[in-house]
Amino acid sequence: MSDPDLDRWTAAWRAGTPDAAGLAGKARRERRWLLAWIAGDWVVGLGLIGFAGWLWFADGSPTMRFAAAGIVVLVIAALAFTTLNWRGSLAGDRASAAEFLELAERRSRARLRYVRFGWWVLAADLVVIAGAHGFVYAEEGAARLPEMIAMSTAAILAAAAILWWWGRRERRRAERLAAMRRAMLADGERT
Amino acid sequence: MRDNDRELERVLSTHAAALSRLAASYESRPALREELMQDIAFALWRALPSFRREASEKTFVMRIATNRALSHLAARPPAAEGLDVAPELVDAAPRPDELTALTQIARRLQQAVHHLPLTLRQVVVLALEGLDHEEIARVLGISSGNVGVRLHRGKSILKAELGEGA
Numbered sequence: 001m002s003d004p005d006l007d008r009w010t011a012a013w014r015a016g017t018p019d020a021a022g023l024a025g026k027a028r029r030e031r032r033w034l035l036a037w038i039a040g041d042w043v044v045g046l047g048l049i050g051f052a053g054w055l056w057f058a059d060g061s062p063t064m065r066f067a068a069a070g071i072v073v074l075v076i077a078a079l080a081f082t083t084l085n086w087r088g089s090l091a092g093d094r095a096s097a098a099e100f101l102e103l104a105e106r107r108s109r110a111r112l113r114y115v116r117f118g119w120w121v122l123a124a125d126l127v128v129i130a131g132a133h134g135f136v137y138a139e140e141g142a143a144r145l146p147e148m149i150a151m152s153t154a155a156i157l158a159a160a161a162i163l164w165w166w167g168r169r170e171r172r173r174a175e176r177l178a179a180m181r182r183a184m185l186a187d188g189e190r191t
Numbered sequence: 192m193r194d195n196d197r198e199l200e201r202v203l204s205t206h207a208a209a210l211s212r213l214a215a216s217y218e219s220r221p222a223l224r225e226e227l228m229q230d231i232a233f234a235l236w237r238a239l240p241s242f243r244r245e246a247s248e249k250t251f252v253m254r255i256a257t258n259r260a261l262s263h264l265a266a267r268p269p270a271a272e273g274l275d276v277a278p279e280l281v282d283a284a285p286r287p288d289e290l291t292a293l294t295q296i297a298r299r300l301q302q303a304v305h306h307l308p309l310t311l312r313q314v315v316v317l318a319l320e321g322l323d324h325e326e327i328a329r330v331l332g333i334s335s336g337n338v339g340v341r342l343h344r345g346k347s348i349l350k351a352e353l354g355e356g357a
Contacts, residue, residue, distance in 0.1 A: 005346050006318055009300055013319045014208070016297030018215045018224070023203045026225075027232035028196075034233075093234050093255050094241060096332025097313065100258040104265065176265045183310050184333070 038082070045079045081114070101181040108174035115167040122159055129156075199236045206252045209320050213253065216304050216316045217260040223267055231259045246329055253317060254330045264309070296353075303352035311345035314338055 052068040052075075059065075092103035129152045137145060203210075210231055218224040234255050242251055304315055317327045324342075328335040 003318070005350070009349070010319055010321070012293055012296040012300050013212065013304075015293045016212070016215075016301050017208045018211045021207075023207050023210070023228060023232045024196075024200045026229040027199060027203070027236050030229045030233040031236065093238050093258050094251075095258070096254065097257050097261060097330060098332030100332075101261060104262060108265075173265050176268060177261075180261060180265065180309060183308070184331070186310070 041079065041082050045075045048075045085111075098181070098184050101177055101184060105174060105177040105181060108170055108177055111170045112167065112174060115163055115170060118159075118163045118166075122156065122163065125159075126156065195236065195240055198239050199232075202235060202239065202248065202252060203232060206249065209249070210252070210256050213256050213260065213316055213320065215301065216312060217264060218267075219269070219305055223263075227260060227263045230263060231256045234259050247326065249320075250322065250326045250329055253320065253322060253326075257313060257317075257330055299353055300349070303349050306352065307345055307348055311341050311348065314341040315345040315349065318342055 048071055052071040055064045055068040055071070092100045095103065133145060133148060133152070136148065211228065214224050214227045214231065218227050235252065238251075238255050242248070246254075304312060304319075307315060313331055314327055317330060322330065324335040324338045327338045327342075331338070333341075
């Protein structure tokens with residue numbers, strides 16, 4: 001079915017094609033970058049697990065073994081999250097735009113829940129760190145405390161900054177996706 | 192992997208111009224448009240093995256590209272009005288006195304399309320790329336009647352912007 005307006009505009013529309021050279025090369029570069037990123041995560045993760053193994057066997061004290069087990073649990077959780085996030089990041093691309101927006105908003109809200117969980121973990125860390133400081137004070141006195149408190153504070157502030165940035169970014173993304181979905185469905189029904 | 196690479200090369204060479212125009216209609220900032228194009232090409236590489244030819248190849252490609260563009264908009268909202276610039280054309284931004292009539296119309300049309308509300312822009316861009324109402328409905332997940340309504344509204348706004356009158 002011919003549409004005179006569209007027919008008139010189509011020639012002009014096609015005349016204004018921005019440069020699209022080297023698209024396949026860009027896809028290959030993106031793929032290499034992503035694979036390198038994922039490989040980097042695994043290399044760092046396996047390195048940390050190796051370090052935890054060394055802590056477990058080289059020292060052997062209950063405190064070091066507890067720390068080693070904590071490192072392994074955290075690394076496994078982080079690698080599982082990275083893998084799931086990567087696998088889901090392109091899910092829904094083959095769906096319609098309305099379905100895609102619904103899925104993308106759901107994923108964004110799920111990431112917000114991860115961030116909230118992260119704040120709880122950080123709060124739990126604070127309790128553990130305070131306990132560790134108390135333990136060191138009781139065993140060794142106050143000599144090492146200033147250094148330990150400075151390092152703990154830096155680590156906690158860095159983690160809090162990342163959580164705050166990630167939460168704000170994800171909240172904004174979820175709001176935009178929700179607004180797009182509302183606009184998409186505002187004029188009529190879904191098919 | 193090699194077959195998929197070859198298939199991607201073929202699909203991209205067939206649809207590169209359409210993908211480029213679609214990306215430009217969602218993102219006018221050149222660096223971010225480049226990023227969006229890269230994102231679309233990568234998503235196509237991931238999605239191609241699952242293409243079962245239930246729809247036309249063009250519909251499939253446009254669906255992936257539209258979804259990537261929506262994801263891009265959610266992560267990087269458009270620049271404030273007034274900062275938006277028209278995408279550069281293939282013929283390397285000639286001086287105003289060198290612009291052909293067609294190129295001038297192309298620029299004005301691109302700007303007008305870019306200023307359409309998102310839901311109308313989606314339909315107008317896909318229609319300008321030659322998809323029919325049914326295909327646009329499949330890409331967007333709305334009814335074909337709804338596509339007709341949005342296309343009519345979009346065209347009315349475009350005519351007003353282009354000074355063509357109703």
